[in-house]
Amino acid sequence: MTAPSGPLEVLVVDDNRIMRDMVARSVGMSGLPIAQIRQAGDGQQALDAVRAAWTDLVLLDLNMPVMDGETFLRALRADTALRDTLVVVVSTESSGARIERLRGMQAGFVHKPFTPEALCAEVHRLLGDTP
Amino acid sequence: MNDAILTVLAQVSEQMGFLTPTGPADQAPTFGPVVQVAFHGPAEGVVVVAASQALAEALARNLLTIDADAAVPAEDCTDALRELANIAAGNLLPILHGDGEYRLDPPEISSWPSLTTDAAHLECVEGTLSACCALR
Numbered sequence: 725m726t727a728p729s730g731p732l733e734v735l736v737v738d739d740n741r742i743m744r745d746m747v748a749r750s751v752g753m754s755g756l757p758i759a760q761i762r763q764a765g766d767g768q769q770a771l772d773a774v775r776a777a778w779t780d781l782v783l784l785d786l787n788m789p790v791m792d793g794e795t796f797l798r799a800l801r802a803d804t805a806l807r808d809t810l811v812v813v814v815s816t817e818s819s820g821a822r823i824e825r826l827r828g829m830q831a832g833f834v835h836k837p838f839t840p841e842a843l844c845a846e847v848h849r850l851l852g853d854t855p
Numbered sequence: 856m857n858d859a860i861l862t863v864l865a866q867v868s869e870q871m872g873f874l875t876p877t878g879p880a881d882q883a884p885t886f887g888p889v890v891q892v893a894f895h896g897p898a899e900g901v902v903v904v905a906a907s908q909a910l911a912e913a914l915a916r917n918l919l920t921i922d923a924d925a926a927v928p929a930e931d932c933t934d935a936l937r938e939l940a941n942i943a944a945g946n947l948l949p950i951l952h953g954d955g956e957y958r959l960d961p962p963e964i965s966s967w968p969s970l971t972t973d974a975a976h977l978e979c980v981e982g983t984l985s986a987c988c989a990l991r
Contacts, residue, residue, distance in 0.1 A: 818946070819954060837866070
């Protein structure tokens with residue numbers, strides 16, 4: 725993973741529009757340099773979005789219709805042009821085995837319900853800097 | 856089981872919904888949105904969450920930052936409760952039915968079951984919130 729050098733192009737992926745807005749607000753208030761925050765409602769929309777426009781950071785739900793977050797993450801890592809995209813999974817997932825599998829695909833993890841501080845700390849950790 | 860449901864409801868309503876839990880309530884709300892989340896994995900069933908209309912409106916106001924004097928569309932109330940139910944279900948299942956990989960279906964509009972033994976009711980300053988979990 726390589727930390728981006730300029731303002732971040734962010735994609736928030738969640739099937740619930742309210743949670744998308746909450747995550748977008750949290751990252752918008754994080755102090756991170758943000759160029760743009762886009763949104764997608766499922767994994768397939770997210771794949772289309774990252775293929776259509778440069779994306780530095782994906783904030784990803786797991787349980788979604790059409791394509792779930794883990795399938796999206798696997799497809800992202802299998803794509804040589806996109807595999808280095810930073811991903812933080814934001815989910816209610818509690819299975820230790822599944823979380824380890826996600827971390828094995830170089831994804832950060834934040835458990836819902838989350839605080840904006842926890843989300844920001846995980847993004848900073850992935851970026852390799854101190855909040 | 857009811858204590859676990861109550862604890863998770865209080866945690867999720869406070870941390871995610873910015874609501875103010877005050878303690879157990881006697882019964883489920885009689886008027887307001889109800890949603891259910893079907894789950895699959897080590898156990899199969901549904902988590903049903905009901906909110907009084909007042910609590911659902913407060914939840915939507917908090918999550919969508921709607922002005923206090925503006926009307927809250929019914930769709931916003933339902934969508935806010937959907938997300939709260941999704942998070943409550945995700946946090947409840949490992950406690951009630953053990954660790955494992957659960958898959959949650961998208962929350963759907965539902966009705967409160969007429970016979971529930973494993974249910975908990977939470978009183979908040981903003982209204983009442985209830986949840987139950989039923990295995991299939």
